[in-house]
Amino acid sequence: MNICGILVHAHPEGFGAVRERLLAISGVEVHGVSEEGRAVVTLEEDDEDRMAESMMAIQTLEGVLSASLIYHHREDDNEAI
Numbered sequence: 574m575n576i577c578g579i580l581v582h583a584h585p586e587g588f589g590a591v592r593e594r595l596l597a598i599s600g601v602e603v604h605g606v607s608e609e610g611r612a613v614v615t616l617e618e619d620d621e622d623r624m625a626e627s628m629m630a631i632q633t634l635e636g637v638l639s640a641s642l643i644y645h646h647r648e649d650d651n652e653a654i
Contacts, residue, residue, distance in 0.1 A: 574647070575618050575624045575648075576615065576617050576645070576648075577615065577616040577617075577624065577628070577646075578613060579613070579614040579631060579640050579641065579643065580611060580612075580613060580614075580640070580641045580643050581612050581639070582609075582611050582637070582638045582640075583610045583636045584610055584636065585609055587636045588606065588610045588612070590636055591634060591635075591636040591637060592606070592612070594634045594635065595614060595631065595634065598627055598630055598631065599623075599627070601614060601627070601631070602615045610638075613643075616628070616631070621647075628642065
């Protein structure tokens with residue numbers, strides 16, 4: 574399991590549409606949206622290739638100005654929680 578924390582910045586007036594596009598990506602949750610158009614996004618994915626594809630999808634979404642990886646945690650499936 575991979576868990577990423579991503580800081581997403583978009584124009585505030587268009588953030589509602591950006592939020593909908595973000596939520597359409599599997600494994601994405603949107604948290605803590607600011608009035609300036611910034612949000613903390615978490616992305617959970619088992620497969621590392623799909624994780625990379627999802628990160629690229631977020632960075633290239635219409636309306637996204639920037640998306641910065643701020644946290645990454647990888648846990649093997651056989652590790653005890």
